[in-house]
Amino acid sequence: MPTEPLFQRLQQAPHTVRIIFEGRPLTVSADVSVAAALLAHDVGHTRESAVNGRPGAAYCMMGVCFECLVEIDGRPNCQGCLIGIQDGMRVRRQRGAREAFTGAISEGRGDE
């Protein structure tokens, strides 16, 4: 679902780095959170909900809502709004519940 980015920088970022989002290289500001970096690109949604796959994206930007969950360098359920961008980070959408649970438990998700 290619969309236009929702946000743009007030001025040119002084430093940029490269990350990979869903296999696609993106040039992003160096000193921002993962969620902020993604909002400045046309990536559409950044997670699919655990219950019904509803597309979601960052909502509160302050660590409350957990809508910005992404997989970073293979680690699932990372709060994108609380984690700073690092050069070379590989970021993917969080699809459903984190894998450790769906894999080990057949019924229900057992995340509590």
Add this chain to the structure above:
Amino acid sequence: MSNALVDLIIIGAGPAGMSAALEAASYGLDVVVLDEQGQPGGQIYRNIDRADAQTSQVLGPDYLHGLQLVEAFHASGVRYLAQVAVWQVTEERRVHFILDGQARVLQGRQLLIATGALERPMPIPGWTLPGVMTAGAGQILLKSAALLPRHPVVLAGCGPLLYLLAVQYLRAGVAIAALVDTSERGAVFKHLRELKAALAGWRDLLKGVSLLLALKRAGVLHFHAARHLRVTGEECADGLSFEADGKPGHIPAPLILLHQGVVPNTHITRSLRVEHEWNEQQLCWAVRRDEFGESSLPGIFIAGDVGAIGGAAVAQTQGRIAALAIAQRLEKLDRSRFLRVVKPWIEALRTQQAARPLIDAMYRPDVLNRVPANETIVCRCEEVSAGAIRGYVDAGCLGPNQTKAFGRCGMGPCQGRLCGLSVTEIIAEHRRVSPTQVGSYRIRPPLKPITLAQLAAERELDLSLSPTPSRTPS
């Protein structure tokens, strides 16, 4: 037994936490501040010591006001740990947290919780679509990443932050498609009783008036008393529909920023089982505290918005007062000196709080946006609708904790941080009882995700490493 012992642990480095740390350090207390963010400042002064000149100009003088406090905090030598995820706090004032991926624990002789506020949930149909965010999120993106909406944006809801963000966006040249205001035009005249008492806080009132005038001068399309808000769009937001002045409206926009005030962030205090009370004026739970900020658990203090919304100046004063009380408790000053030193701050607090009842009355969020119609999703993590919650009540569910068993409401990763207030109010309305009778979610650790491997390797924090004020990215 513990070597990781300090006089005072402060959780949160907003205005309350920073000013408490400064005051406590000035009495010789050994203080450690734990902060979820990457730099001190809290949400209000977020990123302030790193924001460039252009962004600071857009954000305005109230934001810059925080610079002095943050710089004093940096200069104080108080130990500051950034990007800390506190996952458990005990009655004995042991604070368990994750720092750089490692589980650490620290014991405080006294504890101050200054976790501030979060935005009140605004559950309206379509609010889960990508492209819908909070106004606070919009402001955080501006402060921390110099990001602005690329297309004309819709701001919807009520409260001073909504107007402030609109004015900041105008300064930055962002087009505002519409301000869809749920409060009524001239709401101030309906609250003359509060107005008289509020005049002592005239500076705060004047600020609000000047924001509204700026919006009017700029010709922003401003709807009043808007009802039946609904975000439209299939895969992502494409506009906001509503009714204002009896007429239906629809404003197309890919970005809708919602806001209807802020409420205390009580996640940690709830997990501690300190007493909370329903604040009817502010329609939220707040921690019960004495005059100096001590909670119902001795040695555990609170300051700032976590104990009722008061704003940055109030938080700063409360931080100072709590720190003085803590210093006295640790015998750094005697009772009579404490009472003498604290008195002017208690008096200052009264003036700083004068306008609050009026602000609360003017921007009281509409019940339709707190207790929504059945179709609206309330628990975003588990996709539970208001109708489902009412169904649980009809089947015998009495309070928020039982909704978990009925339909996993509040059991997702956010642990009910976002939906808690809505769920309490929906059940109270449907049962026709007060929120106090309904209660709130019981919050249990781990408050943040922690792996078994991290837990197994938990160690006392090595204080000899003496962390200094950090300037890590975020």
